[in-house]
Amino acid sequence: MWRIRAFEERVAELTRASEVHGLVHLSIGQEAVAAGVCGALRDDDVVYSNHRAHGHALAKGAPMAGVMAELMGRDGGLCRGLGGSMHIVDVEHGFFGATGVVGGNVPLALGSALAARRRGTDAVAVVFFGDGAVQAGIFNESVNLAALWRLPVILVCENNGFAEFTPRSAHTPVERVSDVVAPYRIERRTVDGNDALEVRAELAAFRDAGRAGGGPFLLECLTHRLRGHYEGDPANYRQALAADEWQALDPILRLQRLLDDTAPVAVIEAEARAEVARAVTAASESPYPPPELAGELVYA
Amino acid sequence: MTELTYLGAITRTLAEAMRDDPDVVVVGEDVAEGGPWGATAGLAEEFGAERVLNTPISEAAICGVAIGAAQSGLRPVVEIMFIDFVTLALDQLVNQAAKAHFMSGGQLTAPLVLRTQGGAGQRGGAQHSQSLEAWLTHVPGLKVAAPSNAADAAGLLRTAIEDPNPVVVVESKALYFRREDVPDGPLRVPLGRASVVRAGRDATVVAVSTLVPEALAAAEELASDGIEVEVIDPRTLVPLDLDTIAASLARTHRLVVAHEAVRQGGFGAEIAAQVQEACFDELDAPVLRVGAPFTPVPFSPPLEDAYLPGRAAIAAAVREACGR
Numbered sequence: 001m002w003r004i005r006a007f008e009e010r011v012a013e014l015t016r017a018s019e020v021h022g023l024v025h026l027s028i029g030q031e032a033v034a035a036g037v038c039g040a041l042r043d044d045d046v047v048y049s050n051h052r053a054h055g056h057a058l059a060k061g062a063p064m065a066g067v068m069a070e071l072m073g074r075d076g077g078l079c080r081g082l083g084g085s086m087h088i089v090d091v092e093h094g095f096f097g098a099t100g101v102v103g104g105n106v107p108l109a110l111g112s113a114l115a116a117r118r119r120g121t122d123a124v125a126v127v128f129f130g131d132g133a134v135q136a137g138i139f140n141e142s143v144n145l146a147a148l149w150r151l152p153v154i155l156v157c158e159n160n161g162f163a164e165f166t167p168r169s170a171h172t173p174v175e176r177v178s179d180v181v182a183p184y185r186i187e188r189r190t191v192d193g194n195d196a197l198e199v200r201a202e203l204a205a206f207r208d209a210g211r212a213g214g215g216p217f218l219l220e221c222l223t224h225r226l227r228g229h230y231e232g233d234p235a236n237y238r239q240a241l242a243a244d245e246w247q248a249l250d251p252i253l254r255l256q257r258l259l260d261d262t263a264p265v266a267v268i269e270a271e272a273r274a275e276v277a278r279a280v281t282a283a284s285e286s287p288y289p290p291p292e293l294a295g296e297l298v299y300a
Numbered sequence: 301m302t303e304l305t306y307l308g309a310i311t312r313t314l315a316e317a318m319r320d321d322p323d324v325v326v327v328g329e330d331v332a333e334g335g336p337w338g339a340t341a342g343l344a345e346e347f348g349a350e351r352v353l354n355t356p357i358s359e360a361a362i363c364g365v366a367i368g369a370a371q372s373g374l375r376p377v378v379e380i381m382f383i384d385f386v387t388l389a390l391d392q393l394v395n396q397a398a399k400a401h402f403m404s405g406g407q408l409t410a411p412l413v414l415r416t417q418g419g420a421g422q423r424g425g426a427q428h429s430q431s432l433e434a435w436l437t438h439v440p441g442l443k444v445a446a447p448s449n450a451a452d453a454a455g456l457l458r459t460a461i462e463d464p465n466p467v468v469v470v471e472s473k474a475l476y477f478r479r480e481d482v483p484d485g486p487l488r489v490p491l492g493r494a495s496v497v498r499a500g501r502d503a504t505v506v507a508v509s510t511l512v513p514e515a516l517a518a519a520e521e522l523a524s525d526g527i528e529v530e531v532i533d534p535r536t537l538v539p540l541d542l543d544t545i546a547a548s549l550a551r552t553h554r555l556v557v558a559h560e561a562v563r564q565g566g567f568g569a570e571i572a573a574q575v576q577e578a579c580f581d582e583l584d585a586p587v588l589r590v591g592a593p594f595t596p597v598p599f600s601p602p603l604e605d606a607y608l609p610g611r612a613a614i615a616a617a618v619r620e621a622c623g624r
Contacts, residue, residue, distance in 0.1 A: 079405035111368020
């Protein structure tokens with residue numbers, strides 16, 4: 001979680017400095033979901049994500065320098081600078097990618113689960129999405145199909161209470177995403193998404209059931225997006241948390257309070273910040289991709 | 301040679317591809333029952349429900365599942381029953397499938413085939429009769445095929461299934477039940493190679509899909525007046541075989557492009573533009589376009605019949621291009 005936090009804090013600075021380009025959506029405050037979910041998966045468990053994807057990618061194993069270089073539009077980026085923040089992909093570690101279309105990747109995870117079953121592996125597929133995606137038609141189509149085909153897919157909703165700039169209550173009368181999928185009789189849990197250990201435990205239970213032929217599953221993680229929808233969003237639509245409120249919620253501080261006596265917490269943070277510094281250096285040294293690259297990668 | 305319908309050639313090809321590659325699966329509405337025309341008839345019996353996947357009426361999810369399955373190693377062939385409904389799957393096709401290879405810096409591929417069919421003439425009304433292929437040609441990353449006969453329907457489909465990119469095969473419902481001789485054995489027609497289906501010296505007609513037989517009929521009629529028309533079927537719109545068209549123009553110096561889709565914004569406009577950029581000096585007359593008028597497809601039979609471009613419109617355009 002410190003790796004994600006330190007990475008994204010640096011990304012925020014680099015965005016203001018115009019070193020990181022374009023629309024950037026940070027997940028600061030939501031790190032426990034990425035860490036709790038991805039930490040329980042293998043490389044061949046394919047993960048799809050949404051527009052707020054840096055944490056998911058890093059937690060799944062994507063090399064930090066490759067993610068940073070991608071955000072900076074460099075040839076050394078995971079996607080050689082052709083994707084950007086909303087399109088990070090790291091096939092080697094089973095991170096099949098972010099998407100800029102809300103809800104757009106949900107059915108792709110179903111397809112990956114279908115392929116795993118067809119090919120006789122016990123891999124599960126996971127897709128992250130926000131509560132805003134649940135109101136999109138594609139979500140309903142996908143949940144129905146996943147339930148109908150009993151696919152080994154885990155739908156992970158990061159319910160941070162805001163769809164872009166609007167509170168969930170203004171978009172739907174259904175408060176809990178787990179209630180939205182109730183008629184489909186899929187296994188579902190709503191957990192404290194700022195509790196990394198709880199997220200991991202529930203995800204692991206679904207993972208094991210998926211490996212044994214079960215599915216689909218929905219894990220709703222109640223969490224808090226500390227920053228605006230995107231970097232530069234003044235977030236006038238909501239009140240910022242008071243410092244003491246955030247201290248109580250912060251998933252990193254919460255885990256630290258549990259581990260204080262046993263883990264070298266300060267060392268973990270320092271290592272994370274050093275790794276970020278190295279990633280920025282490596283990314284900055286990478287050139288921009290050659291202009292002809294765009295034409296070369298339209299078709300496989 | 302075996303006499304097959306255009307549809308029968310598709311069914312045979314799907315079965316051959318599924319026998320040869322266990323990763324090929326068929327996905328779509330009612331495909332296990334064969335679909336409304338029978339394109340997938342018999343596949344569920346031979347290959348089972350795990351490979352011939354009936355879906356709910358959820359075009360977007362069907363397409364998305366196929367993309368995800370393709371990225372994880374399968375070779376899905378999706379059926380969208382009418383091209384009119386591809387609208388519902390366009391986010392998946394345009395934003396997820398077409399760009400995956402590019403946006404991932406070459407890490408991902410989405411080797412899926414989306415089969416669909418278009419065209420009017422069946423009294424289907426304006427939402428079951430459209431020719432929307434031009435939309436798809438505007439999206440980098442997609443390939444678009446439009447077979448005009450049974451052998452090409454087989455050969456293009458087989459090549460599309462083996463292609464590492466998302467390929468949309470736009471079939472013609474008007475041609476589905478034409479019976480033709482089809483060579484035996486697995487056929488493969490390369491994507492991006494046009495076919496000169498009739499040789500001629502006076503004018504070139506580039507006709508798409510349903511209008512290829514119409515262009516041949518027009519050519520027959522014009523031949524009796526001493527006008528020899530060369531008819532080219534591009535077979536794939538993306539990639540487009542401009543070389544074959546240009547080589548023909550170097551002999552005929554006159555070009556008519558013909559498709560059933562509305563002329564405005566149709567793919568004929570793209571062919572005309574590419575031709576005038578590449579070989580303006582070869583043209584002895586303006587490029588003329590034959591296509592449907594800029595209205596939705598009317599339902600009433602006499603109105604639909606009048607709406608459809610065909611041999612008469614092609615023949616008239618050729619005479620105009622030739623000044624005769």
